[in-house]
Amino acid sequence: MNQPKAEANADEAYRLAEQKASQYFAKLSQQLVNNTHIDALIQDFRIWQKTHIHRWNWLSWFAGKRKPDANDTQKYMHWLSATGKIDDYLDRSISYIYMRDLGQALDNPKTKDKIQRIAKDTKAYFMRIASEAQRQADYISPAALYRWGQREQIEEAVIWVMDKLKHVAANIPPELDAAQAQRKLIKIILGVVLHVDDELTEDTPRKERIAKLDAAIRLGYSYGLTYPFVDDLLDSQVLTTQEKEQYSAMIQQALHTGIVPDLGEWKGPQLEVIRYVHSELREAFEYIRDYQREEMRHTFFEQSYVFFQSQEIDRGKKLSNAHYTNEDLYIPIIIKSASSRLIVRSVLSAPEDEGFDLRTFHYGIYNQLADDFADMFDDMQAEAVTPYTYYLKYRDLRPDLINPYELYWAVISFLIHDVYHSNAKAREVILDRAINGLKRCRERLGQAKYDEVMTIFASGQPELNHVVQQMVRKADDVDFLDKLLRDQVVLQLSNDKQEKEAFQQTIRTVREQINVELQIDKAAEELDMKGKLMDAANYSLQGDGKRLRPILTWVMGVQEYGLSESAIMPLLRSMEYMHTASLIFDDLPTQDNAETRRGRSTLHQLHNSATAELTGLFLIQRAIREQSSLQRFDAQTVLKLIQYSAMKAEDMCMGQAMDLGSKGKLLSLEELNTICFYKTGIAFEAALVMPAILAEVKDEEIDALKTFAYHAGIAFQIRDDLLDYGGDQHILGKPAGQDERNNNSTFVSILGETGAQKAMWEHYCLAADALRQMPKPIPFLKHLLDYLVGRER
DSSP, rough: OOOHHHHHHHHHHHHHEEEEEEEHHHHHHHHHHHHHHHHHHHHHHHHHGGGSSSSOHHHHHHTTSSOOOTTTTHHHHHHHTTTTOHHHHHHHHHHHHHHHHHHTTOOOOHHHHHHHHHHHHHHHHHHHHTTOOOSSSTTTHHHHHHHHHHTTOHHHHHHHHHHHHHHHHHHOTTTSSSHHHHHHHHHHHHHOOOOOOOOOOOSOOHHHHHHHHHHHHHHHHHHHHIIIIIIHHSSSSOOHHHHHHHHHHHHHHHHHSSSSOOOOOSSSHHHHHHHHHHHHHHHHHHHHHHHHHHHHHHHHHHHHHHHHHHHHHHHHTTTOOTTTTTTHHHHHHHHHHHHHHHHHHHHHHHHHHHHHHHHHHHHHHHHHHHHHHHHHHHHHHOOOOHHHHHHHHHHTTTTSOOOOOOHHHHHHOOOIISSSSOHHHHHHHHHHHHHHHHHHHHHHHHHHHHHHHHHEEEEEEEEHHHHHHHEEEEHOOOHHHHHHHHHHHHHHHHHHHHHHHHHHHHHHHHHHHHHHHHHOOOOOTTOOHHHHHHHHHHHHTTOOOHHHHHHHHHHIIIIITTOOHHHHHHHHHHHHHHHHHHHHHHSSSSEEEEESETEOOOHHSSSSSHHHHHHHHHHHHHHHHHTTTOTOOOOHHHHHHHHHHHHHHHHHHHHHHHHHTTSSSOOOOHHHHHHHHHIIHHHHHHHHHHHHHHHOHHHHHHHHHHHHHHHHHHHHHHHHHHHHHHHHHHHHHHHTHHHTTTTTOOOHHHHHHHHHHHHHHHHHHHHHHHHHSSSSOHHHHHHHHHHHHOOOO
């Protein structure tokens, strides 16, 4: 691509966008000057209020007296259904998504049919959840996402994007909000998938549907990545001024040439951050570029440049500058708010659609002004320039400034009457959304602060404001599903972050405690040979072990069942002694013939095979000794535990024997699953079940724990096989490729890498299903499951 010509084309594209935005802004400004929209809006509200201001409804009393908190989705949906409101609720919610995200006209017969179909399917989904008496739905869980991927036969894309999201969260600078970045990414991926799904029909060939949805996920992620790693990064203080200039120049060069420049010599302290961001964005950029049809590629680059340039102009504004004109304030946000959605079709290389472009261009500022109104106090604190923050600061000094709240209502009138041609459904949805936004604002700020805000922004249009505030006080049925789901996702991400931090802290704390407790002390009068065995045992115990099994036992015993920590400490020691013994045997030349374990030489390498074998036997006996010292529990219960432990130890021996007998043989998947369960799953089961035995819980709960352990154990082993196949030796602490060298059958050798990944996620989902059968949620087990399939060692 000729760079000077490309730059000229990009600049011309921005000039045309600016010209179009100026014309739109001029129309809106003229409406404000003439107040021509006020009477029309008041009339719109008179029509609208007929379906939104109700007399008392006895059905609402019958359904539960009061409207429940929308945070309890199941109760809220049940209440909507019982009061006969759910159909209208879903109709306006889906209609709004079609209007905002898909740029559709609501009077289009095809669009109407699609909205009705999706609303019907959505209702069936929520009613099914309610009838199954499930806990609060988990809308963004890996299990739910993977199950959807299975239904659409796009599991590979789902696995890919989950892995990408995990790495973004791990690499995002701490100054940025990782949960917010994930939410934005998920929202954009969903938006792109919705665009593609809207184009698909029942007649679309299955192969084409799979290919398009697979690409939509990858394109959605690739485009969405620009929000945390371009928008948020440049808006934040993570980079120095010089670094921001370097970074912006690289982005502009990529958009002008179609080629991401090399990182080169980076001048600044954030090299590690930029190295990851540059690598990830280059991959994303090249995927989108290569997906474009040749004839659409220039449109993608030009629209991307227009979007980025409008953001750059907005970013460059300083709240301390008192001289921005109204055009300076509004034209860039008209461009960027429209471009952010116009670019989605460009990313998809979709054909031009004049109706979509027109509706989306005019709609963008409506959404932007609503968002800026909701965020104005946060923006003011951050000294960000938006029409609201600028008006708040300079309204008394600059009588020429346009009131953004008044412009917001002018935009609403323009959309209803000029863009959607006074369509009743469009009026309904737009006014629903506007009143919903004000109700949420009043709830968030409190009545006194809300009144203060309205005095500042709404007093210039008293007649309209009187009607609007009456609707805010009295109108009902303006809630939206996307707001409910957004709140749920934000809450879920926040809770998930806290739970994950608690999970990690528990592992660190308990692991340290267990490491201290594992040391086997030698008595002064100990025989020399026994002392040598103790030294060998302590050497094996001192390795950098994960201690997952005793940690799991501690969590279930202490946190979940309320057992005394000191009372179950012998059980925790016994768990790790048994596990370490099994590793010593596994590593022997007659078995796996491993040279390193936990980053150190294996015991037989340090001493000899005989010493290793005897040390393993010593640790097993030591484990039994520990279990028999559980003196604070009922003797019969302890005996039951020891019997269970012995039985599981036998099963593990059988599993290892099966594994050894399989060396050099091509196993079936069923045979490998069996071996894996007896080698690995059994240990997970024991870690869960033994504290349950001491707590004397019901058999049904123990059965659920066993099911969880079975599938979690196999998922764990598959991840082990994947890491052995392609893991980093320095992270693993042992050489990769050991299974292949030993000619062992693994999930990767039987299923291939992709097939093994799918099998791992299938077992993950089944383990997650088992957790839902427990009497109450156990966050630690949920995050343990995430850890098992996401770990790098």
